[in-house]
Amino acid sequence: MSILIDLCNNLLVASFVIQLLAIIFVFNKNNRTAMYSANIVLLVGLTLGLASTLSSALFSSAEISTESIFLGYIRLDALSLYFLFIVQLVAIPTTIYNFSYLQHYVEKKRPIKSFVVFYIILIISTQLIVITNHAIFFLVSWEVMSLSSYLGMILEREKEEVQRGSFYYFAASHVLIFILYIMFFFLHNQTGSWLFSDYHLSFSTGIVVPTIFILSIIGFGIKAGFMPFHFWLPQAHPVAPTVLSAFLSGVLIKMGIYGILRTFLFIKPVPEWCGxxxxxxxxxxxxxxxxxxxxxxxxxxxxxxxxxxxxxxxxxxxxxxxxxxxxxxxxxxxxxxxxxxxxxxxxxxxxxxxxxxxxxxxxxxxxxxxxxxxxxxxxxxxxxxxxxxxxxxxxxxxxxxxxxxxxxxxxxxxxxxxxxxxxxxxxxxxxxxxxxxxxxxxxxxxxxxxxxxxxxxxxxxxxxxxxxxxxxxxxxxxxxxxxxxxxxxxxxxxxxxxxxxxxxxxxxxxxxxxxxxxxxxxxxxxxxxxxxxxxxxxxxxxxxxxxRRTSDAWGCGYNNLNPRMQYTASSFADELNTIPQSVLVYHKKFEVSETAFPLPSKFESHSKDFVDSNIAMPLFNWLKSMVAKLKYLQQTDIRYYIAFILIIISIYSLIAFLWV
Amino acid sequence: MENVLSILFCLSLFYVIVTSRVKAYVTVLQIQGVLLSVLLIIQVIHNFSVYGIILPITLLLVKVILIPRYINKVISELEIKRRIEPTIQQMILLPIVIVTMITIFIVSSILSKNTAMDVIPFASGFSSIVVGIYIIMFRKKLIVHVCGFLILENGIFLFGTAVASELPMLIELGVLLDVFVVVFLMGITLNRISSTFKGFEVSHLGRLKD
Structure with a gap:
């Protein structure tokens, strides 16, 4: 009964329900109506959610309750409320921008319904991540968030750069979730509980807690985009639809920060080397x-x-x-x-x-x-x-x-x-x-x-x-x-x-x-x-x-400039970029003809990501070549697969038998 | 009595290993169905209940009558040749099976010291699972694969009765339905395949690889 009362009283639940309802409106035949109605409903839900967050204890003088609700699945402690506030606050303007952004696609008669659905799911799952109190629920929401943002990212999937960039994101998310799995299994192993509120570890106990800390830095660091793990970020953000890249850069990578802070709450106080x-x-x-x-x-x-x-x-x-x-x-x-x-x-x-x-x-x-x-x-x-x-x-x-x-x-x-x-x-x-x-x-x-x-x-x-x-x-x-x-x-x-x-x-x-x-x-x-x-x-x-006296921009006193004579971005940044040339992998290419009658000259400059081109890609290519050697295992005949299954079962049985 | 039936079940496995005719597989399936039904009926006689009698009757209906008939129908309709076309000789497979069975029986008897279970039905069920897999591995014809799958399923059934004295009946019935549907689908698939490929050997399916 108390759950029911909570449910009725809780504005937040209502906001989630309304946001979910937005999905129904997408299934309108008319693309335009579907997009508008779904976004409006989502906006209403988000506004309601923001109102509930603003009326919560965090923004008033009341004490923040630390009790969990809904059978321990959800807990609105201060950190959760703060990040929930961020998610809702940023989601509202991006959703408003959705109207104008998707209008372009509607005019071009491109399919956008799936994008709207994934966008709604993304926003809901992101909110769930920050308020959940249960490790499995957290991981599931995290995976839903990663997948829905990936699926939304491939809105213009026929472009090759989109395929490439979004695959970076997809692969990074996959690696990340595995690390998080390991981390939460460690936590569960140490405490015997899946609830965040039960995780209180002290750093002095052995090797496990430092491992959890390192895993959290790597796992959540990939999401947040700390330097050695950032290489997916500049690949994925440019190719995402603007709405999504705004949300991705504004909110999603903050989930990594949230995760690191949350982990800190599990294992505090940390020793100084962590800092x-x-x-x-x-x-x-x-x-x-x-x-x-x-x-x-x-x-x-x-x-x-x-x-x-x-x-x-x-x-x-x-x-x-x-x-x-x-x-x-x-x-x-x-x-x-x-x-x-x-x-x-x-x-x-x-x-x-x-x-x-x-x-x-x-x-x-x-x-x-x-x-x-x-x-x-x-x-x-x-x-x-x-x-x-x-x-x-x-x-x-x-x-x-x-x-x-x-x-x-x-x-x-x-x-x-x-x-x-x-x-x-x-x-x-x-x-x-x-x-x-x-x-x-x-x-x-x-x-x-x-x-x-x-x-x-x-x-x-x-x-x-x-x-x-x-x-x-x-x-x-x-x-x-x-x-x-x-x-x-x-x-x-x-x-x-x-x-x-x-x-x-x-x-x-x-x-x-x-x-x-x-x-x-x-x-x-x-x-x-x-x-x-x-x-x-x-x-x-x-x-x-x-x-008022007007003249051409950067004209420097000359007349009749054409736009190509303007100062360019690369020349502006050139001095600064040449200093750490090896780290930036900054290449410049001049093609100047020195004949009597000059031919057209060319200048190019581009920068590659050091981690991407010198560490990540060689590593993955190496892995790929290693895995390719296992290709002979892929036979055409089902009988080989059955044989593999039998072998694996025998090995398992043997291990189990020896264990007993 | 259960032990006797389980031993008979094992013997039927030996027969299925050495035979080289497709029809014999169907007969063995029928025999195994009868054995399993009798096994269940004996359990029902010990403590009688009306619901308990439903499972053996359904088992009898599905495993002894419906599925074998359907397979026979497929065999005659598609004019499948009688030979099973093994990839290794029966007389080589037989020692392998014997060694496997001995291992399984020894392991089960060791395991039974720690856990409460009937050794012989357990081991027979386990052997049947392995033999089913062997049949799928070492025979070429698709219809024989179906039979191997059914033998595997029989093994799981026997296994279940050995480990837990009675599984929930609904689950057993559900499994039966599943098996029936699977066999039905395989029949349809075989019909389709026969119109596309000449033979009924799995090696033809390799052409479907991407």
Missing amino acids: WLVLIISIISAILGVWYALAQHDIKRLLAYHSVENIGIIGIGIGIGFIGSANNLPAIQVLGFGGALLHTLNHAIFKSLLFIGSGVVYQNLGTRNIELMGGLVHRAKYIALLFLIGSVAISGIPPFNGFISEFIIYMGFFNTADELKNYYPILMLLFAVGLAFVGGLAVACFTKVNSIMFLGSERKEVKHFKTSIYDNISLGILAALCVVIGFYPQPFVGVVNKVISSSFILGNSSSALIDIDWLYFTIIFTSIAFGIFILALIKIRIEKKYG
């Missing part, structure tokens, strides 16, 4: 991720590498939190985990903003190559502005949200250096410099993106640039969130603090996070914004008085 391991992996991910991003021409691939970078930044926060946990210092934990959690939210917001923005451009131009874009600000002012907000936010420049979370992580560095004297200050200084370097490269990268894409004149002729109201709404929501979190971080920081104090540190919590005077940020940012506003007004006044 250093995560820190080092993360700083490498952050630096190399952004550096790779700088070398890309494909806008979506560039953004995918930025995901690697930002996952690195989140990982840095987690690493600091681990170090704090090892030394039992709540202040460091609060700052480390707080920065990580807030950056998770922030990255989810601005990365989906940027992906949707790039998707709008892609739909209109039909290319993802930055070198072919240009001057789009004259076509779509609003999109350009919102994209700029996202770019500024992802670069960690005040006054937007990226700055706030990175600021907390810097505070974490300084706090660690302060509290754990010894050799820590030097190391923390190094990491802080590394993070600052990442921020600098990110600024360079997004300067490149924005200036090449939106400024200058059009490199490729744009016939008509059409943006729908849905693009503007979904981008607007995300940009507004960036601005709100940036200008008024206090409530968000409070929520993050509550997550940490109720999930990560029990008992003696620290107020290091909320002690920062966040209201100063609001005041400073508002006054800066007001100052800019005043300056803009003055500029407009002056322009009115004296008129």
Whole structure:
């Protein structure tokens, strides 16, 4: 009976039911009606879910209950609620963008129904992952999530790059789930339970718990995209439909972060080497991720590498939190985990903003190559502005949200250096410099993106640039969130603090996070914004008085430039890319004729992924050649298979017999 | 009494190994069906129940009458030749089977020290499973494969009665239905195959490989 009451009272269940109902609407004969009705119903369900999450204890002053409901399958603790909030928050704008994105496919009379179904399943399973309390349920939801996102990814399955890129994702997901299976079997073996709430292990017991930790870093690290395991990410994200790549980059890879944090809750407190391991992996991910991003021409691939970078930044926060946990210092934990959690939210917001923005451009131009874009600000002012907000936010420049979370992580560095004297200050200084370097490269990268894409004149002729109201709404929501979190971080920081104090540190919590005077940020940012506003007004006044002088972009005083003479993205990034040439696998090819009458010259530059081309692919090719040697086992005759079965059964029986 | 029936069952296995005629397989199937039914009826006599009598009667109906008739019909309709066309000689297979059976009987008797079970029905059932697999492995004709599969299934039946004194009846009936459907489908498939390929040997099916 109590379950029934829970069921009736729980808005969340209602939201899940409505989201599931959306699938029914897909089976309308008319593609257009099916797409619209299913997405609207999904949107209603998500909004309801978001409302229930917002009305939960996490966002009010009430205590967060740690009890599990539905026979222990579901538990809404603080961490779950926080990630549920992220999923729902990002899913709403992406679903709104779905209207305009799928409209293109409807007009081309392409089948989209399966995509909509997989999208709905993906969103539901992602929400289930974060709220479940049962290991098997978790693994099943995880697999459903991976498969549905793969199936959604092959919307344009006739293209070869789509097949290739999505297969990367598929293979990575498969490897990952095996690692997770092993990890959860270890956990079950140690505790004798499948419930997350029963998993309390201490690190001091033997080799098993470190193994679980390493497996979680590898398994969830593949999903999150930490550096050695990131190679699927830049392959899969560009080929996915924009809606999906926004959701994938915004939310799905955060499931890896969720998994790592969840595992931490099972085995806390961790020893210090765990923190250093995560820190080092993360700083490498952050630096190399952004550096790779700088070398890309494909806008979506560039953004995918930025995901690697930002996952690195989140990982840095987690690493600091681990170090704090090892030394039992709540202040460091609060700052480390707080920065990580807030950056998770922030990255989810601005990365989906940027992906949707790039998707709008892609739909209109039909290319993802930055070198072919240009001057789009004259076509779509609003999109350009919102994209700029996202770019500024992802670069960690005040006054937007990226700055706030990175600021907390810097505070974490300084706090660690302060509290754990010894050799820590030097190391923390190094990491802080590394993070600052990442921020600098990110600024360079997004300067490149924005200036090449939106400024200058059009490199490729744009016939008509059409943006729908849905693009503007979904981008607007995300940009507004960036601005709100940036200008008024206090409530968000409070929520993050509550997550940490109720999930990560029990008992003696620290107020290091909320002690920062966040209201100063609001005041400073508002006054800066007001100052800019005043300056803009003055500029407009002056322009009115004296008129405005216009000339070609990057004209440098010359006249009659054509678009091809503009500064290009690769020349912008060339200096930075040539420094780590061997790691970036950055190739340049000149073809300059030096005859008396010059022939057309050519220049090419492209960067391959080091892990992909030098480690992963050779490894898999080797495996393939090994496995090919087993091919003779595949006979045409069923009798051989029966014989194999008999042999295997005999071996098993023999083992079982000897065992008895 | 159960032991006697199980031994008879084993003897029928020896016969099926040495025979070279397809029809003999069908006869053996019928004999095995009768043996299994009698085995079940004896159990019912010990403690009588109306429901208990349904299973042996259905078994008799399906295994002794329906399936053999159907197989015979397929054989005569498709004009399948009488020889079973073995890949190894019967006289080589026979020692292999004898060695297997001896191993199984010894292993079962050792196992029976730890677990409560009837040794002889258990071992006979197990032998029947292995012999069924042997028949599928070492015979070329598809119809013989069907028979081998049925012998394997009989073995599982005997095995079940030996391990658990009584399986839930519904499950047994369900298994019977499954077997019947499988045989039925194989008949249909054979009909189809006969219109595509000349012979009825599995080696022809290798052409279906992609």
